[in-house]
Amino acid sequence: MKRIQQLSDDELVQQFIAGDDECVDVLISRHKKRVYTYILMNVKQPHLAEDIFQDTFCKALLSLRNGQYTENGRFVSWILRIAHNLVIDHFRRQKNMATVSTDEKEYPFFNSAKYSxxxxxxxxxxxxxxxxxxxxxxxxxxxxxxxxxxxxxxxxxxxxxxxxxxxxxxxxxxxxxxxxxxxxxxxxxxxxxxxx
Missing domain, CATH: 1.10.10.10 (Winged helix-like DNA-binding domain superfamily/Winged helix DNA-binding domain)
Incomplete structure (x- = not known):
């Protein structure tokens, strides 16, 4: 029988779904450098990158538990896509908070939910x-x-x-x-x- 570190990503995912929580630690350890580096390259702030990294794996784990993983053999692509979407969500929130428009009378109206x-x-x-x-x-x-x-x-x-x-x-x-x-x-x- 293979040691847990020798299992492929797909085998680890399947064992995790079957209830072996230790497999998650191996998946995180195996891919944390690549995922964190990708996020950091986009957001340029280590503290923010760490938060998005943690949220990425939280979201991934919930998706796995809920049977929403269908990317057999492509775990890295899937986890990077989750990270990418969270990075985009972060920038969208930032953009919405900074959006301002004016009407003809030059009264400012804020288009952000933050101000409504x-x-x-x-x-x-x-x-x-x-x-x-x-x-x-x-x-x-x-x-x-x-x-x-x-x-x-x-x-x-x-x-x-x-x-x-x-x-x-x-x-x-x-x-x-x-x-x-x-x-x-x-x-x-x-x-x-x-x-x-």
Whole structure:
């Protein structure tokens, strides 16, 4: 039987889907330099590149778990495409935040959602969603809850979370992945709707 490091990407993906979480560590280790370098070349900021790198693998792991991987034999291309899309999303958000137009009377109107006022219904719905998510987070195991709180409530990068909790980045990523999986299960069990 092959050692786990000797397995092809596709074999690692299939074993991960079958439940062997150790395969993810091998995939991340095998491709992290290439994926991180690609992101850094595009965003030019190491801290931002690290965040997008972590988000890339989080998204990939969720897609694998949800059976959305159909790129047999082309894992690297698939993961780089996810990274590319996240980089584009980042630049789109930046562009939208900077977009300004004027009418004939020279009054500025901001075309960014950042400056638009939500309706009362949207605001109430959004506040309820925040409360629902916060209540669900408290049902997570402590290590998963800790990562969610640090990432989404304190705005820490996965590198900072790993340093703060004395674990590897892969472990911090794994805890976030399991937290998201568990949160989704809780949402389904309680038949909750988390959309505005």
């Amino acid at each position: 006022d939500p309706s009362i219904e949207e605001q109430i719905s959004y506040e309820q969603i925040l409360k629902d998510v916060a209540s669900l987070v408290h049902h997570l195991p402590d290590v998963q809850k800790e990562v969610v709180m640090m990432r989404h409530y304190q705005g820490m990068s996965f590198k900072e979370i790993a340093e703060e909790t004395n674990v590897s980045i892969n472990t911090a990523l794994g805890r976030m992945r399991y937290a998201i999986i568990n949160l989704r299960k809780l949402v389904e069990e309680r038949q909750m709707s988390l959309t505005v």
